[in-house]
Amino acid sequence: MADSFDYVVVGAGLAGAATAWRLAERGHQVAVVERSEPANHEGSSHGSARIFRFAYAETAYAALVKESLAGWKELGRLARHSLITPTGCVDYGQVRKPRELAEVLASVGVAHEVLSPEEARSRWPQFAFDTVVLWHSGAGVIDAQETVHTMVRAAVGLGARVYEDWALAAARRSGAGYLLTNERGEELRAGRVVIAAGGWLPRLLGGLDLPSAFLASLPAFTVMQETAFHFPYREQPDPGTFWPAFIHKRHGIQTYGLPGRRDADYRGQKLAEFNGGRAIADASAQDGLIDPAHRERIVEYVKQYVPGLLPEPYAETTCLFTNTPDEEFVIDSADGVTVLSPCSGHGAKFAPLLGELAVDLATGAREVPLRFRPSLAGAGRQA
CATH class of the missing domain: 3.50.50.60 (FAD/NAD(P)-binding domain)
Known part of the structure; x- marks a missing residue:
């Protein structure tokens, strides 16, 4: 029975x-x-690397992130260590609209700063910022597994x-x-x-x-086989230089990155293009193959916008997004x-x-x- x-x-x-x-x-x-x-x-x-962030274009989602904090604290007690590693996050690019994101964060009471490209580059020289930058220190990296x-x-x-x-x-x-x-x-x-x-x-x-x-x-649920690449730090971070998570949305490409942590032997930054992969029927159709053209696209992005990384991925993987x-x-x-x-x-x-x-x-x-x-x-x- x-x-x-x-x-x-x-x-x-x-x-x-x-x-x-x-x-x-x-x-x-x-x-x-x-x-x-x-x-x-x-x-x-x-894996061990997902972005935890408050920056949303809509107040409702930013408020829900704040509401989730009590649960994350509870999980930390159960795990006997925090499941979110603090890194902060920088958001920038014409499409990302950092100033509008800052208004949302202000409305829900999340600490943040809006920095000029020059101010941001002086703080994080490993990035080549192309617009004003939103910084919020409460962001971090989730150990999903x-x-x-x-x-x-x-x-x-x-x-x-x-x-x-x-x-x-x-x-x-x-x-x-x-x-x-x-x-x-x-x-x-x-x-x-x-x-x-x-x-x-x-x-x-x-x-x-x-x-x-x-x-x-x-x-309609569209399943995307996405690709993530791990790029090595040009110089191993020291106490005076740290790597935040980032979201960079500009016309032509929308990318995000975060410290790769255990997934990448703590050697580098995980980078991916949002919805840059290919649509598949469902999870059973994934093949784990990396598109060489997509790899080259991200390598060129790193060369132009993330000079603190060596533009040679040392690890790469696929994952699934299920989109509405x-x-x-x-x-x-x-x-x-x-x-x-x-x-x-x-x-x-x-x-x-x-x-x-x-x-x-x-x-x-x-x-x-x-x-x-x-x-x-x-x-x-x-x-």
Whole structure:
């Protein structure tokens, strides 16, 4: 007979692990099913380098980052060390609009500075800034993998069960709940289901027993195979010279970078182009191949804009972004199934808060922002 739970969470990345932790914390019987293992390299939550930042063009998102801080402190206590390494972040470029970002940070009470290109270059000579620069010291680098493992351990400690190598094939109605079947035909029963499958979501949607109107309301999910490159420091940083994270958006290319930390043997900076990769059908279509033309594009960028790095990548990898057309998160539900896709390349910083939001919606404890619920678009998807 199939094991039965109040909730089954599908996917043990940042969003799924956070949801399982918060569900177990509230006393529910929880299972997490993961097609591989938590924070695996075929998903979007592996590695030690994700940017934590407050700078958003919209006040609502910046405020949510502030709201997430309590959860990050809680996770730090559970891990017995901070999961965010402070680095600060510099934002610049015509498209990034640093002065407008500064107004948002001021509105939510986040400390920041706006610097001229000359002032910024005197502070960080390793960059060739081309516009005014927004600096906020509260930014940092998230250890995504350790965050997932910390949340999974916390959930298990509260009674949750983790099923690894359990690839969901379908979730069909059964009585008052759902019968979940994996690709080997094994089954679990759940009163309710949370789908946090990242780049696997597009292929799973057809196997969910959900109203056609709800499925039609969901945005198109585009899975991108992105490429990240690690460039060595020209000079190893000393106490007087440190490397912040950065986001540089100019016409023609939008890049970001951060200290590579464990992923890159602490030797250099991780750089990538936002949505510079290629679209694939879903996570199963990823091939891990690096486009030589894209590599050369980033090398040329480093030569021009980041003189503090040697323009010769010593490591490179691919990863997945699951994008919505408006880059909004999806936290929506119907008939006992919650679809959780905090995607478009900017969800990691919200991890502990995402679990709370998903659990509030799944349990009916509290509503989530309407902008995250496309099924209620008439009530204000952009509210």
